[in-house]
Amino acid sequence: MVSPSNFPENLTYFSDALNVFERQTAHFSQICVAYSGGLDSTVLLHLLSQSPQLKGRLMAHHVNHDLQENASEWVKHCDEFCLNLNIPFQSSKLQWPSVKREGVESVARKLRYQALTKGCCLDTNVLVTGHHQRDQAETLLLNLVRGAGVSGLAAMPSIKALSTKTGSAQHYRPLLHIPYLKLKAYAEHFHLTWVEDPSNVLTCYRRNAMRQEVLPALSQYWPEVEKTLARTADHMSEAHTLLNRMAKQTLEPITGKAFYFDFEQVVHLDWLEQKNALRYWLLQQFNLTLSARHYKWIKEVLSQQAESRNSAFSYRLKQGELRFYHKRLYCLKNNLLPYLFDVDFSINILGEGQRLALHLHDDVIKTAPFPLMASERYYDWHIEADLVSQVPDMKVRNISKEDDLNRKKLKSFFQKNNIPAWERPYWPVLSFDGVVVAVLGCFSCVKRLGKYDAEQRGGEKKSQPVVLLSVSQHECYRIMTGGKPKSLDRNVKNSVSILGKQLHC
Known part of the structure; x- marks a missing residue:
């Protein structure tokens, strides 16, 4: 292990980058290095292994794309390199779907990041890739020629929260401002070996064409074009940050x-x-x-x-x-489907001023103490006092065309509350013994309640106690999507509340 403070003068880029990265990642428990075996990831892994602060938290992950004949040899090379550095190593082999619509480059990138983030968590895991200054210049040019806006011209951020279908991690690029030639100098100084992917010279791939043909042509007229383009990406990144800040203020x-x-x-x-x-x-x-x-x-x-x-x-x-x-x-993003949930809570907790939260857990709607929030919008389920004892046997399901409801008042409710047409067939109702006893937000929609009220009182219509179950708009959406998590405000963890109090209508 060589102390970064003893790096030669031409490699101070790396000691500076390492110092910054150590400070940024001090609180993370695991640092996963995306290790392809190529020059950039080899330099990155070696550099990070020189830090006593990082060494015990490092692991290397090689993604085998299985597109080259010698792919298995690359896995072996990477394993041996990590063994020499005393760094844990793992390898994943990609399973390829059809690439007709997106192309090999796009699909490979998506699958690679899914493999790298599998089982990772934003709070504890860091994913590190070896992108460098030339990569940044290539990305900016590729986005420029396809007509990208400010976000695209900002190219790759040095730090980004990365989420995939398989996991999430903080994505760091510590070498992003280091020129490619400096990486070669580092590798030569420490006598590092790396693998060369023969597909990197195939100009049928757009990034390769940019690297092999476009950037060299530009460099003939502007020798520091890679540095200049990377600086432009930094300017665009600042502009993008300001636009996001303005948008956030607008949305508040x-x-x-x-x-x-x-x-x-x-x-x-x-x-x-x-x-x-x-x-x-x-x-x-x-x-x-x-x-x-x-x-x-x-x-x-x-x-x-x-x-x-x-x-x-x-x-x-x-x-x-x-x-x-x-x-x-x-x-x-997904079509709504029919749903059915059991209701599980004790009647004795429904009292004057009692507040509870409903949440979906294992396909059952349960309760927990939780106050109503002033910032939330709520819809009420009206339950007649005579039926409250039956609540534990009720079901929450989507409305049906066969339900005996006051359709005119139901339509009026939907229109007044701006419920879109595609949500109306999946609006939540409470049913008991196959009959709807409450429509969320619309007490007058249930015709059976008026009939039940009169029959129980010898034909004389009287006011009677009603229990209000107040359901937030967040949980209403969650119920209609079958309990699937939505991209909602992160501050709202428990998104259903019940207010149990006796009223007279």
Whole structure:
């Protein structure tokens, strides 16, 4: 092990980068190095192994793409290199789906990061990759020629929260500002060996073409073009940060933003500010980035709505669907399906002023103490006192066409509360013995209650006690999606509350 403070003068880039990385990752328990066996990841792994602060937390992960004849030899090389450094090593072999729609490069990147983050957690795990200054320049140019905006021209951030289907981690790129030639100098100084991927010279791949042909041509006229482009990416990153900050401020007073983007609440802003807020909302809530044609469609819908009776414009996406309901834009990633949940809570806890939280756990709706939040919107389930004792035997399910309800009042309720047409067939109801006893938010929708009330009192209609079960908008959505987690405000962990108090109607 060589102390970074003893690095030669031409390698001070690396000691500086290592010092910064040590400070940034002091609180993380595990640091996973994405180790392909190539030059950049070899230099990165060796550099990090020189730090006593990092050594005990390092592990190397090699992803075998299984696209080259000597792929198994690369795994062996990586294993031996890690053995010499006394660093734990693991290897994953990719299972390839069809690549017709996205191409090999895109699919490989997605699968690689899924393998690298499998089982990782944002709070404890760091994923480190060896991207360097030339990679940054290539990324900026690739995004530039496809017409990217500020976010794309910011290229790769040095630190980013990375989430995939298999796990999450903080993604660090400690070598991002180090020139490629410096990496070669480092490897030569420490006599490191690495593997060469023969596919890197194939210019049929766009990044390879940028590296092998475009950047060398630019370097003939601008020798420091890689450094200059990387600096431009830094400027764009600052601009992107400011745009995000502005968008966040715009969204702060807006209600309902966990479920839809309401243009009525930003009508005082011009299109550029609306677009910036919408961009940030889609990214934060759904990890979705739209293209110029999508924003063009949204702008056209907004202008057409004033003259059209149609309020249900829609646009199919690869990741789902954009739908308008009046001035609200929804992003739908999954179709709603029928659902059925049991109700599990004790009646004796329902008392004057009692507050509880409903949550879905193992397909059962249960309760826990939790106060109603002033910032939340709630819908009420009205349960007549005579039926309260039956609540533990009730079911929560989606509404059905066969339910005996006052359809006129139900329609009025949906319209008054701006419930979109596609959500109405899945609106939650409480049923007992196969009969609906409560519609969420609409007491007058249940015809049976009035009949039951009169029969129990010898035909004389009297007011009777009602228990209100107040369900938040967050949990209403969660129920309608079958208990699946949604991309909602992270501060709202328990998203259903019950207020049990006796009222007279």
